[in-house]
Amino acid sequence: MAITVNDINNGVMIQITGEVDLSISPDIKDKILEQIDANKKEHNFSISKSIYADLSEVSYIDSSGIASLIQSHQQAAKSGVNFYLFKTSPGVLKVIQLARLDSIFKLVDSIQE
Numbered sequence: 590m591a592i593t594v595n596d597i598n599n600g601v602m603i604q605i606t607g608e609v610d611l612s613i614s615p616d617i618k619d620k621i622l623e624q625i626d627a628n629k630k631e632h633n634f635s636i637s638k639s640i641y642a643d644l645s646e647v648s649y650i651d652s653s654g655i656a657s658l659i660q661s662h663q664q665a666a667k668s669g670v671n672f673y674l675f676k677t678s679p680g681v682l683k684v685i686q687l688a689r690l691d692s693i694f695k696l697v698d699s700i701q702e
Contacts, residue, residue, distance in 0.1 A: 592620050598640035602629055602675065606646035608669060609654035619655035621672075622664055623698055629668035639701060647677035650684055660695060673697045 590607035601624050605617060621642060628638035642658065644650075658674070665672035673695045677685065685691050 592617060593690055594620065594624060597639075597641070599700075600624075600638070600641070602643055604643040604646070604655050607655075608649040609647055610651045610671060611648070611653040614651075614653040614657045617654065621657070621661040624648070625661065625668050625670050625672070628670055631657070639673060640665060640670055641673045641675040641697075641700070643675045644681050645678055646679050649679050651679045653664045654692070655684060658694070659690070671695070673701065 590609070590613050593604045596604045603621060603624060607613075609617060611646070615687075616684070621640065623639050628640060640661075642661070662672050674685075676698055677696055682696070683690075685694060685696075
C-alpha cells in the first residue's frame with residue numbers, strides 16, 4: 590500500500606495503491622484531509638482547487654475505506670474544494686455502486702478544467 594501526492598495545475602493528485610482496509614484507511618483519510626485543508630477556498634473570489642483520489646491501482650476497499658472517502662468528500666464540500674475519485678478500479682467502482690454512492694461521488698477519468 591502506498592500513498593503519493595503530486596501537484597497538478599488546479600490542485601493535487603493523491604495516488605493510492607494496493608488494498609484499502611481498516612489498517613490503512615485512517616492514513617488515507619488524514620492525507621486527503623491534509624490536502625483539502627491546504628487547498629481550501631479562502632476567499633469568495635479565489636478559484637476552487639481540486640483534489641483527485643486516484644484509485645486506479647486499488648485492488649480492494651472495505652467499509653472503512655469507503656467511510657474515509659465519504660468523510661473526505663464531506664470536508665471538501667465544506668471547504669470549497671472539488672473532490673474527485675479518479676480512474677476508479679473496477680473492484681472499487683463495484684463497491685461504490687453497490688452502496689449507491691456513485692450518485693454522491695464525482696467519478697472522473699480525466700482532469701477537470
